[in-house]
Amino acid sequence: MRVGITLKTVRDVARSLPGAAEGLSYQTPAFRVGGKVLCRMHEDGRTLIVHCDPLERELLLDNNPSVFFVTDLYVHHTWVLVRMETATRPQLEHCLRHAWRSLGGRGRSPRRRRRVGPASPRASSI
Numbered sequence: 001m002r003v004g005i006t007l008k009t010v011r012d013v014a015r016s017l018p019g020a021a022e023g024l025s026y027q028t029p030a031f032r033v034g035g036k037v038l039c040r041m042h043e044d045g046r047t048l049i050v051h052c053d054p055l056e057r058e059l060l061l062d063n064n065p066s067v068f069f070v071t072d073l074y075v076h077h078t079w080v081l082v083r084m085e086t087a088t089r090p091q092l093e094h095c096l097r098h099a100w101r102s103l104g105g106r107g108r109s110p111r112r113r114r115r116v117g118p119a120s121p122r123a124s125s126i
Contacts, residue, residue: 005087009043010048013093014038017100033103039096042081046093051099052080060095069092 006028014020014031030040052060057080060068067078067087079122082095109112 001086001090003086003088005048005082005089007070007082007094009089009092010039010041013089019097019098019105033105035099036103038099038103046084048082048084048087049074049094050078050082051078051103052095052097053078053102055073056098056102057082064091068095 010029010031011022013021016032017033017038019033020038023030023032025032025037025040026043027044028041028066031038037051039048041047042049057068057078059069060080061070067083069083070079074081080095082092
């Protein structure tokens with residue numbers, strides 16, 4: 001698996017989310033959903049700032065401290081910082097999909113593949 005993501009990777013993943021629009025926030029590239037910031041580049045050019053609910057953020061920080069972190073500025077806010085040089089595309093996809101849902105993303109699900117096959121064995125025949 002390739003390690004490291006670029007702004008192009010962020011654009012590709014963010015643009016795959018229904019309703020995501022590119023713009024600027026703090027004079028850096030950003031993506032919004034319904035007018036709310038989904039993610040934006042940090043001014044350092046090496047860090048991505050992603051909207052994240054507190055429970056998800058704790059899981060990310062505990063499981064992947066080499067990728068996800070927070071600084072004192074973001075401790076009391078709903079953001080997680082992503083080290084772009086150590087993140088992988090699947091980690092970014094997970095993080096942005098979760099952010100998209102938490103911001104009320106609507107429309108087509110942001111999943112990459114649609115499952116096709118027989119109905120669930122738990123499905124009722126009533």
